[in-house]
Amino acid sequence: MRGFTFALPTVAIVAALAVSGCSIKDDNPDLIAGKQVFVQKCGSCHILERAGTKGVTGPNLDEAFHRARVDGLGEDAIRGVVKKQIEYPSRAGVAGNGLMPANLVDSEGASDIAAYVSKVAGAGGKDSGLLATAVKAAGSDKPAIAEGGVLKIPADPTGQLLFVNSKAEAPAGQIKIEMDNESGVPHNIAIEGVGKGAVIEKGISEFSADLKAGTYEYICEVTGHLAAGMKGTLTVK
Ligand code: HEC
Incomplete structure (x- = not known):
């Protein structure tokens, strides 16, 4: 694990889109599982406010995808980018520099995570309903x-x-x-x-x-x- 400053996330995303083809049709992604697995497998390296994660080894996903949304990318496109990033984290010339591990989750896990991240990253607000309680609140007040x-x-x-x-x-x-x-x-x-x-x-x-x-x-x-x-x-x- 090294400290890492990420430059130009927007460029990385646009470049990733160019190769991803950006149409992913996973029929039934499970958003609740997606949030849980994100916290467990991704949150130690990425900030994602609605999931409550605070990792700083990788880029802040709210910032990255807020810009992507402002640039006009829809949820499906973001979902494609996230899934590709999980499956091929270090493809040469596109975002990858070997610092994000490969094979963190299986393909179903990747679909669930991508669906969740594409809904919430950079979108503001708070998770509601079952999603709000998907991850047990961390910590205890007791010493x-x-x-x-x-x-x-x-x-x-x-x-x-x-x-x-x-x-x-x-x-x-x-x-x-x-x-x-x-x-x-x-x-x-x-x-x-x-x-x-x-x-x-x-x-x-x-x-x-x-x-x-x-x-x-x-x-x-x-x-x-x-x-x-x-x-x-x-x-x-
Ligand atoms: C050990 C730290 C680490 C873990 C764990 C990790 N990442 Fe990453 N991630 C990185 C780093 C570093 C980058 C930037 C360089 C690269 O792509 O390798 C990155 C880049 C990304 C990007 C591209 C963001 C942009 O601005 O282009 C996405 C999306 C992403 N990660 C999602 C995930 C998801 C989803 C998971 C969990 C399955 C995950 N990451 C797990 C370190 C990590």
């Missing part, structure tokens, strides 16, 4: 509390760039800090100057430390994740 010398602070299981707990409490002394990550999105947990776990896509990232009383910030060190809000406050007393 994570250390038990038996272990403090567990899981990563959001739906793939959003958050820890489940934005607060945690532990007694001073030796402690093991564990982040369980079921999401498939790479994360770790780290406290600057104290310790850090390995970056993992599934499983547990952990480290041990001898903590003195005070407050500490725990973060995910993967590029862009802290900026998206993947952090919390640990109080040790």
Whole structure:
């Protein structure tokens, strides 16, 4: 994962359209599944406001497609662009630079995602009805509390760039800090100057430390994740 500044999304889209032929007729895309899979597989790299995602490795899809809409592209055309981008993320000369992984989802997943993104990207407003509740609200108001010398602070299981707990409490002394990550999105947990776990896509990232009383910030060190809000406050007393 590297930091990345994306130049000229509009040009990329227009170029992509030229090769996509832009007529995709998938009969029954499932928008709810599309939103859920988008959050899990795409949101760690892309901002899409209506899906609540905050990734910054790739271009902001609201900005990209708002411009596309202003330029006169309809929903079907946008859907074609998104589907092509998922299926061929690094086709030479068209948007691709190898930073967006291939084979993130199967073709049905791609159709569902493309249908959802084409409806909401750059369109403003909010998701309503069943779409509004398609993705479980991330996070918990409750602090994570250390038990038996272990403090567990899981990563959001739906793939959003958050820890489940934005607060945690532990007694001073030796402690093991564990982040369980079921999401498939790479994360770790780290406290600057104290310790850090390995970056993992599934499983547990952990480290041990001898903590003195005070407050500490725990973060995910993967590029862009802290900026998206993947952090919390640990109080040790
Ligand atoms: C690991 C990060 C990463 C993931 C995950 C990812 N993308 Fe991307 N995406 C990028 C980058 C980087 C670019 C720009 C360069 C390129 O095309 O490779 C991009 C470009 C795009 C574009 C073109 C936008 C434009 O302005 O031209 C679309 C559309 C897109 N991604 C949709 C998706 C969808 C849908 C998913 C999930 C199936 C996804 N991305 C997953 C990193 C990612």
